[in-house]
Amino acid sequence: MRPPIPEGNLAQPVILRLNSLRSLSKLGIAFLQQAILEGLQRAGPDEDIASEGDPVESIRIILSGWLCRYKTLEDGRRQIVNFVLPGDTCDACVYLLTMMDHSIGALTPVVYADIKRAAFEKLLASDRSIAEAFWCETMVSSTIQREWTVNIGRRVALERVAHLLCELHDRLYPVGMVDDGSCSFPVTQMDLADATGLSAVHVNRTLQELRGSGLITLRDRLLTIHDLKALQDTAMFTPHYLHTKRHG
Template sequence: MHSPMLERNLAQPVIRRLSALRQLSERGIALLQQAIQDGLQRARPGEDLVSEGDPIDSVRIILSGWLARYKTLEDGRRQIVNFVLPGDCCDACVYLLSVMDHSIGALTPVTYAVIARGAFEQLLASDRSLAEAMWCETMVNSAIQREWTVNIGRRVALERIAHLLCELYERLLPVDMIEDGSCLFPITQMDLADATGLSVVHVNRTLQELRASGLIVLRDRTLTITDLKVLKDTALFSADYLHTKRRG
């Protein structure tokens, strides 16, 4: 028999994440924990959890680690279309479609839970608060995707990277992964480039600029946002699109 305490800890990020969108019932939380416990898995950095073209028959819930949703063009150009963070669900609803149109790859070691389509449908059917929270998360992901389009389409490099950092900061907050304005930041500059539609060289230049302005410290896989207010201003960042019910 597993330690219930351990399992609760594992599910913690998901519960926090979903709770930021909808109040979850005790029963829903219990069911979710059970489902997670039943489907635990691990992945190594570089490994794809799902690949473009795969049939969709299950849902994944991320418990720890960072991942990227991405698409690749025939000639190798890659675009990361979103990051997936602890507590996020991969495609809770995409199972309405039959085939994945993008891949999801681990950027770090990852622990996650797989829930088969049937079990997942049952889960949602048995607790309304859970279902709503999941749908809601899916809608927020769409909103994030829209904002990325704006970010890449209309912001210049400096604003663009600043904006991405602000977003990640705001998304890590509710899952308790920010400490004193600092967080683990396991993303390489190449990932950053693929996420912002820039070249690695230019990402590097731009990060230097952000450092020089004293807005961030980024070193040893750790990001510290020194002046969040100014960073948000230079990014033209507004958190509204994250639709997060803020306590306050």
């Protein structure tokens, strides 16, 4: 049996994430925490928490673990269209589109809050800052998607992989998951390939190049960025599109 989930600071990444987009009110945070604790769920690695074609009935807020959104073609080709990190929300669009047009799979063990449509509507209605933060988060996930299109469409392999690492760094930072340039990185080279539109073999060689020039270390699912500025330069990375509030 799975051990019970410790409820201590479970909601922390969500609060940090939403707060990096909109300043949340004390009251809003309280409502949010309550809604989260009422719907705790977990999923194993390699498990899909939603699949293409599924009806959309609830939203899911990721408390810990990594997932990816992906689509597959008939012949098996797979494209990861985004990663879902702690604090991120899946499908706040629950109101609008009735059916999943892509799948969401866990890369690691995941703890998330499953909030039914009605409860989520109630939460949004309860506090304006919360509602705006969620909508904002939805819009940012769409700006990220645009940047991915640019990345895959117009950057060469080295730039492309570097760009992805820069983005993930800048998304993990506000939720406190970067420690002195290092973060957990539970993404296989095959996943990386499917996310960048490259082959796994070429991702391997690209990573070696990034290692070789001293920009990163990536070993045992731990990524360390030694020279963020240089990595951003090789990627032509500018973080505007993440719309993260600057504090400190």
